[in-house]
Amino acid sequence: MEQNQLQPVSFARHKNWRWKRFTSYRFATQKTQSRIVMTEASEIAAAFPIIFQETDLGIEPKALFSLQKKAPNPFVTTDGRWLASYVPAELRCPPFQLARTEYSSHDRHHNVQLLVDETSALLTTQPEDEPFFSDNDELSQNLQDVLRFCSHGPQTTKRRSMLVVDWRRWGYSKPLATTAASNCPPARWQSRRIDWMH
Structure with missing residues (x-):
């Protein structure tokens, strides 16, 4: 089985990528x-x-x-x-995960970074699937929702x-x-x- 290849989500790398929810x-x-x-x-x-x-x-x-x-x-x-x-x-976040950085005394929680498993079969380039980024080059609303949901634990x-x-x-x-x-x-x-x- 191919190992997960987690990469930080970035506009430069993933601007044309899409994802679909797992079944x-x-x-x-x-x-x-x-x-x-x-x-x-x-x-x-x-x-x-x-x-x-x-x-x-x-x-x-x-x-x-x-x-x-x-x-x-x-x-x-x-x-x-x-x-x-x-x-x-x-288990409701794939193909995304969070990486946690050191605890910040300024904002009183762990900083987090959104990662994506680039080997996941849930990643596509099909236009009907969920985009990583919106038309104004910002993280899409659905992906922001995933980030918010997955962030509760690290905080x-x-x-x-x-x-x-x-x-x-x-x-x-x-x-x-x-x-x-x-x-x-x-x-x-x-x-x-x-x-x-x-």
Whole structure:
């Protein structure tokens, strides 16, 4: 399978590009986890286990689909249907993703950059599909909507990172070696209410 080739969306590179909304979740067949937007936390918690993962930009809550990295996502059928009761917001953004820069003390959130997977079959040059840019050379309204939707998670990373650090300090997490008779990745943590992994 060809690897994703994520590139920053720019007028110089993508002025004539178009995209179409996906109709299948086959792109998620190898995903074992997904980022969480804080506004969807209750829906995520009702459908999946939640873990916390330490990254260079902070601590992120994620929906866990599987502990087996090479196994197919159990929530995606062979014909691309999604089986769980809820679809995480991150899986509703393809073929776009966000890259997060360092936390800005000036505007109090992470700066974000819109990326596109240039290997995606959702990219076209057909006039009936959605343009990347409008006639006045600005990001199209539909793509602005995608950027706004996908930006909710990165903008809250700093706040939730501070909260999870407090949870660790208060002793709510502990090392976890196995769960449900499965070996866990190294440095995974479990608490009464949350899981922690880095």
